[in-house]
Amino acid sequence: MKKGTAAVGFILGLLLFLSGDPICHGALQVGFYRGKCGFADVEAIVGGVVSAQFFTDPSLLASLIRLHFHDCFVNGCDGSILLDGPDSEKTASPNQSVRGYEIIDQAKDAVEKICPGVVSCADLIAIAARDAVFLVRNILLGFPLEQSGGGIYRVQTGRRDGLVSSADIANVTLPGPSITVPQAIAAFADKGLTAVDMVLLLGAHSVGVAHCSFLSERIHNFKGSGKPDPSMDQFTVNTLRSRCPINAIENTVNLDQNPFSPLVLDNSYYQNILLRRGVLQIDQELGMNRFTRPIIANLANSVDFPARFGAAMVRLGAVGVLTGTQGEIRSSCRVVNKAVNKDKSG
Known part of the structure; x- marks a missing residue:
């Protein structure tokens, strides 16, 4: 066989x-x-x-x-x-x-x-x-x-x-990739889902990809500054710029910047957020918001994310x-x- x-x-x-x-x-x-x-x-x-x-x-x-x-x-x-x-x-x-x-x-x-x-x-x-x-x-x-x-x-x-x-x-x-954390919480609440549900479901980004068009502003010209988003780790900025030069909007990057598990559903997405390696703006803001950061930290250091993700699904x-x-x-x-x-x- x-x-x-x-x-x-x-x-x-x-x-x-x-x-x-x-x-x-x-x-x-x-x-x-x-x-x-x-x-x-x-x-x-x-x-x-x-x-x-x-x-x-x-x-x-x-x-x-x-x-x-x-x-x-x-x-x-x-x-x-x-x-x-x-x-x-x-x-x-x-x-x-x-x-x-x-x-x-x-x-x-x-x-x-x-x-x-x-x-x-x-x-x-x-x-x-x-x-x-x-x-x-x-x-x-x-x-x-x-x-x-x-x-x-x-x-x-x-x-x-x-x-x-x-x-x-x-x-x-x-919800779009530039949505704020309060807006995301409100959008999920409108569907009867909690902030914890939201953070868990966004954990699907541990296996997804994003087109460069969704992050071009963050890594090249954040809010018209001509510089990258200061909340992003510089190594990650350089890595993403190599894959997403200014005009390469159709290229894709892994939403999980852990090179060892880009196709595996695991908690490395949350670990990367704590390291300021969130690819989308909403990803990184989850690790900076006072309401969602404790949830991110808990998931980054736990072994039960897959089971909790399943329950959220x-x-x-x-x-x-x-x-x-x-x-x-x-x-x-x-x-x-x-x-x-x-x-x-x-």
Whole structure:
């Protein structure tokens, strides 16, 4: 058996084990699809799609985590970011660099072949994000199963898909890289999430990248001074300038400046912030703000970040969900069902 195939089998077995018996948490439920597709395990099917992508392009896994965040922050976790259209969320400025849509398409195709009209696109995003968290935490580190607890969590499902996708709403709702800490706290509070949740979820930056356009001002001409942001360590300034000269706005840099774990979900993101190596302005300000610095310091020196990150992802995944008779179950994640459109027009 090939090494990649064996690893995929291990992952699918683990995810099947973790789906366990149904557990209710409010409107959502762990194991919601258990028994709804015959003997097929929906989460294992999605896990197969995601893990296959892992061996092709590990960097896309961070994109799946980001896709989940960008979906939930606009109109709730309803899959609205997946809808195509000239004014859909996909076209919003903060979503221009979002990736991973084709992975959700592949997962949707796979589950539709087995049980059509049952699994929502919103749930596929949540399941894929959970699988990505597991992969970037454990497989890249080579942890055996008995040590892999950090970074895995039991994903809740039962969401239905939204019918509306608006670029205008996304543009004003999604936090930008220059947002202040008080503004970020307020934005997360509006979604029912705490300041601790915010700091934990921004820990996803330990596996992400940023285009140079988002940090060019910080390293070249901070607030029109012609100098870099004085809050950034000079070594980091020099490192980022070598990758992001003034006109190279499309280049990318790792948000985690630890060269040994740029694709691993760990707490080095917080350690770098304390060393004044935060890449985005909001990253560094988290370490300077009197309310969030103690949270950063705690996470930088703790071993339980992955588990706490997983719990925060569960809370994020419950934001503004549609359940019961709300919304729909799309046949394609990219379009609202034709029957719904007909009903709305008639």
